[in-house]
Amino acid sequence: MANLLRPAILAAARSSRIKSAITHAPGTRSLVTRFVAGEARDDVLVATRALLDSGRAVSIDHLGEDTTDAEQARAIVAEYRSLLGDLAELDEAPGSHRLEVSVKLSALGQALPVDGDKIALDHARELCEAALAAGVWVSVDAEDHTTTDGALSIVSALRADYPWVGAVLQAYLRRTESDCRDLAGPGSRVRLCKGAYREPASVAFQSAAEVDDSYRRCLAILMDGDGYPMVASHDPAMIDAATAEARRTGRGPDRYEHQMLYGIRDVEQQRLADSGARMRVYVPYGAQWYGYFMRRLAERPANLTFFLRSLTTRT
Incomplete structure (x- = not known):
């Protein structure tokens, strides 16, 4: 699964359309701001x-x-x-x-x-x-x-x-x-x-x-x-x-x-x-938060589950 997810995440990191969607989507944006100070x-x-x-x-x-x-x-x-x-x-x-x-x-x-x-x-x-x-x-x-x-x-x-x-x-x-x-x-x-x-x-x-x-x-x-x-x-x-x-x-x-x-x-x-x-x-x-965030997921796609789990619990 990781081998399948990584190319897709890297492609998303280069997509201005997906960046715009993530930036303006309230749920996803709150996920990003949870892990990037601003x-x-x-x-x-x-x-x-x-x-x-x-x-x-x-x-x-x-x-x-x-x-x-x-x-x-x-x-x-x-x-x-x-x-x-x-x-x-x-x-x-x-x-x-x-x-x-x-x-x-x-x-x-x-x-x-x-x-x-x-x-x-x-x-x-x-x-x-x-x-x-x-x-x-x-x-x-x-x-x-x-x-x-x-x-x-x-x-x-x-x-x-x-x-x-x-x-x-x-x-x-x-x-x-x-x-x-x-x-x-x-x-x-x-x-x-x-x-x-x-x-x-x-x-x-x-x-x-x-x-x-x-x-x-x-x-x-x-x-x-x-x-x-x-x-x-x-x-x-x-x-x-x-x-x-x-x-x-x-x-x-x-x-x-x-x-x-x-x-x-x-x-x-x-x-x-x-x-x-x-x-x-x-x-x-920093302003380059999008690339940072997507690369974190691409480096090890299992991080996606970890980040999503962390959104629901602060323990």
Whole structure:
């Protein structure tokens, strides 16, 4: 079924007619706005303020990956800089790192035909410098497996000056256990997620059980290390595993965190925050919400059922 749904969802992502229908359909539009904070910076700042007031931390993603135009990449950098300036004023506890921005290197120009890696690195450095002044963390998001080497190389370069830059690893990739060992050193922040892109069996585990087993192995490596694990999962089994691993390794709530997507399992997010755990919410915003939303479904069409189920329950 997934193989049949994916081409249809990708086709819908390119259709202006379907985009218009989704944008103007009250039911579907409410589904989208449940998971995307809005199109404007003011929208995400309102959502961020509410999450901070609830005791949760926040990571903000300005939607705009797959940039192939240098001017567009600069515009995305400018938006992030403005966002960071606003976040510096929003945070009443500077230095607490309750606020973070997540960036995709493809949004910063990595896919440009000439000097893409250098341009993305230069842009990322600019954002890290602005984030440092604002007291905000930065994490470099994962994309499909073909970008992993380039992304980790850029993260390594950034950490020479900004050692707090976070890396994102996807447990369904066969290489990730090795990457976790490489990145589990002192001060290293690693967000571990299961992964949502559709990848070939040669590089990625295909069954849910295999991915779960890999996640647990990777989580144990990170918890045994000297870094700061960020457990990005909505799966109750993985949340329980993180709690057990933290107990096994003697980690207090200030030495790791949970992460979930905006609009997913809100009650569980609040429960974790109220229990004293650090709970960070990944909040996307921007005018490119339609492509983001459809790609999320296309990456793993089973997400469609998950999103629809989440619309009827906030647990």
